[in-house]
Amino acid sequence: MKRDNGGMSGTPWVSDLVLIGGGHAHVHVIKMLGMPPLRSVVEENGIRCTLIAKDVYTPYSGMLPGLVANHYTAEEMHIDLNRLCRLSHVRLIHASATGITYQPGGGGTVTCDDGRPPIRYDALSIDIGSAPSGFSSHKTMDVTPVKPISEFASRFRELKNRLQETAKSYTKERPFTLLVVGGGAGGIELALSAQYSLAQILENSGGNKNLLKVVLATRGKGFLESHNPKVRAIFQRIFADRGIEVRFEAEAVGVEASPQNSTTTHGHVNENVENAPMS
Structure with missing residues (x-):
């Protein structure tokens, strides 16, 4: 059923595509x-597209290692959704x-927290x-x-x-220790850029x-397990050259404060740390 006018081509809106969230896929x-040619297909078929997002500026996680390494500013790694949506109608x-x-x-329909009437969708x-589960309550305990x-x-x-x-x-006896939890590509990049x-x-x-001291903990038998063996070998060599310690088959299952005001991430891995990023 045709509901109203509004398409750039004058074609009445026939159906509604609603996107919730400004993540990578939706960007x-x-x-x-x-x-083109998708723009003309959408207009000719009367498809109205709507993005519902709580943040107008959305971070691009592909640039996160560069942010950590001070190659980019926080502003440079964010996408302006308002501008992007305006350009794409x-x-x-x-x-x-x-x-x-x-x-x-x-x-x-989708209900929003701003009091507007429910937003209809066909798709x-x-x-x-x-977000990692089980660690949100530990943000003040040097877990990031x-x-x-x-x-x-x-x-x-x-x-x-x-x-x-x-x-x-x-000191040598008590260095600043950063424990990175997660042996995927994100954890590898974070460990190197943070160091x-x-x-x-x-x-x-x-x-x-x-x-x-930088330590990487992963529950797998190796890191980058889904990647090519040559890629894994290259990063194993880089980690060795950079002096980053790797704990394999070491799953982090809990966090507790230690007497030295550091954090212990325990389970199969136990390490007194100053900060533990959860990748």
Whole structure:
């Protein structure tokens, strides 16, 4: 059923595609919606596209290692959804989705937290990202979850500020220890970029960059297990050259505060650390 006018070509809206969340997949979809031939197909068929996002600026996680290594600023790694939607003729609703209904015959509505009437959809896609379970309550205990990425930049900045203030207090017996949990590509990149960044801070703050210890813990028998063997061998060599310790078959299952105001991530791996990013 035709409901109203509004398409760039004058074709009445016939159906609604609603996207919830400004994640990578939806950013790519919105970009493609603004490009031929998809743009003309959408307009000619009366398809109205709507993005519902709680953040107008969404971080691009592919640039996260560069942010950690100080190659990019937080502003440079964010995508302006308002501008992207405007270029692709996608309606942007700056709100959080709080409820979804589904009709047996197909379609339904999305309720938002800004009080507007429910938003109708014929097709719905959800791309709101993820966060590690079980560690959200430990943010004040020197644990830094990488996800949600929108909050990571400020948390890592706090870590760098603390290291700068305490740079001269570390010794060979008690170095600044960073435990990275996760042996996938994200964990590998984070361990390498964090080592580079934190070593610079130690050196520039009157400390000794050699008093930085980086440990990677993974529950797998190796890291990058889904990658080519040659790629794995290259990164194993890089980790050895950089002095990054790897704990295999070491699953982190809990966090507790230690008497030295550090954090112990325990289970199959037990390490006194100053900070533990969860990749």
